[in-house]
Ligand SMILES: Nc1ncnc2c1ncn2[C@@H]1O[C@H](COP(=O)(O)OP(=O)(O)O)[C@@H](O)[C@H]1O
């Protein structure tokens with residue numbers, strides 16, 4: 465009820481009016497840096513989305529300036545934060561990387577950085593201690609308090625901010641490695657939990673967002689993408705005994721895929737239905753994907 469819903473053909477016309485389209489040279493560069501995404505999607509979907517972000521970013525800067533003037537202060541430089549939510553394996557990080565690239569191109573003098581909330585998962589040892597190793601990705605598997613404090617520090621622009629780093633290869637937090645954010649002007653925060661309501665904390669993660677995007681698709685398609693990504697993980701894992709999937713990679717492929725299907729059914733699909741999908745209608749923009757990740761519809765929140 466509270467969304468404008470645009471078919472792809474209509475959404476695709478929205479950038480041409482007052483913002484230049486991506487050039488062929490720019491497309492070539494994007495293609496080499498993010499070859500998963502179809503260039504037709506860049507033209508039809510992501511260009512208008514970049515334009516929308518431009519409009520929102522401009523409004524945000526004006527509002528920040530006006531509020532500072534009201535308080536008689538000069539410090540109005542807080543980063544603009546974009547949240548990207550959706551299922552495991554729906555393509556959040558691919559979308560986030562593409563937007564980071566496009567926004568860096570649009571604003572060469574701005575720092576556009578990106579972070580994934582995977583880094584705020586408790587390490588496996590802690591999940592095991594809590595008896596929730598099979599609940600990785602569910603709300604209780606994240607250190608939400610740390611995530612909120614992290615966002616608060618970034619938003620207040622207090623200095624260099626650090627976050628733990630997660631690796632799909634070792635299936636755990638990487639010991640001793642940190643993500644470093646250094647005064648971003650625009651920050652993209654990507655993760656399955658970014659639009660969830662808190663269980664204990666008085667503040668939502670989304671309180672820090674100036675724009676939120678939900679990547680949506682039929683769960684059967686997402687399962688297919690999850691299994692394709694799993695196949696790619698296996699292909700790289702068999703040369704690396706430290707890889708979490710090494711034993712699966714050197715073993716029978718059917719056994720490995722049966723295991724992955726089981727994890728999808730019992731963990732990621734349950735998480736999608738119970739905790740991720742219910743957050744869809746809190747997003748400002750919903751990108752709906754069909755076969756081969758093609759976006760067929762974009763919804764824009766009215767109010
Ligand atoms: N636009 C796209 N076109 C083609 N493949 C994509 C696209 N977006 C994501 N993928 C593929 O789908 C899988 C899941 O994407 P990923 O970005 O890792 O998802 P998430 O961050 O939501 O878990 C990956 O194998 C990725 O290469």
Ligand SMILES: CC(C)(COP(=O)(O)O)[C@@H](O)C(=O)NCCC(=O)O
Pocket residue numbers: 551552553556582600601655656727731732
């Ligand atoms: C680390 C994750 C919770 C987050 O997923 P992402 O959005 O990065 O794909 C997920 O990839 C995961 O590990 N889920 C637990 C079940 C599993 O797929 O092994």
